[in-house]
Amino acid sequence: MKIELYLQQLKEQGFKITPKRKAIIELFSKKKSYLSPQEVLEKLTNNFPGISVSTVYRILEELQDAGILVKIGHEDRQLYYSLCRMPDQHHHHFICRKCRRVEEVDLCNFKEFERFISKNLDCKVENHSVQIGGLCSRCK
Amino acid sequence: MKIELYLQQLKEQGFKITPKRKAIIELFSKKKSYLSPQEVLEKLTNNFPGISVSTVYRILEELQDAGILVKIGHEDRQLYYSLCRMPDQHHHHFICRKCRRVEEVDLCNFKEFERFISKNLDCKVENHSVQIGGLCSRCK
DNA sequence: ATATAAATCGAAACCATTTCGATTTAGGAT
């Protein structure tokens, strides 16, 4: 997906296109890995000396609200984001434990779970989250 | 699973049976919901006035290490634990968004994922986490 | 009963994240 499409997406959601927002989208576009706010801050400091921590946190959250980034769940319970390359279709993520690369997994066999749970536990299933870990093609 | 079995499990792992550890296991045994360290602290304060925050955090971590508790992933990225009622077999969890009840889901159709990923992404799959949300039989 | 390694206390540190009032900026209107 091209940068321009993300920027358009941002605009459509009522956000302004600022240099920092653009730079953050570009950053995530060229890396397939997830990043922490601190890491994003460090990468941006070259082009934007003095950029504020709070700005980074806020932009990351806004980009997620706009559907451009997704939060990645991590054991250390800190914030991590990666680019959402399949905004339209439901999918899951494979995450490389070595290089942090995030790959979209365009498969979901959740129906079976849903049937099982509805039947055995008599619960109403509303959502599910799946995250797959391992080594990517480069790291394995 | 009976309390005694958990205590035995604790002992086998080289931990001592202390009143606070026992009380925490009992607490989780009678509630099927997940709890935060703060909540555990509050519940224990009745029987153990002056119990230390650090003790609660430490015990919770140790009980997880011993396989008695499991960490529950939460949007707010804070610590939550619930009792592990199926220590031996691989399973997943259904979590009620209203009452926080945690139900074991004794089903895993991950093989299909694994095949899909290995084939399409050429990755080595090592682990996966699945969490299902909704309303339990009581709350729906 | 004693010894001792493990467990607990408690206060302080830690640190990622959030808050908020002041300042600057993007982008539509003139």
Next chain:
DNA sequence: ATCCTAAATCGAAATGGTTTCGATTTATAT
């Protein structure tokens, strides 16, 4: 091009969940 205004950014301080660590207490093996 200039102006206007709401949105965006700054920056320093607060927040608060979690961890640390040295001193004290306790479980349990002997």
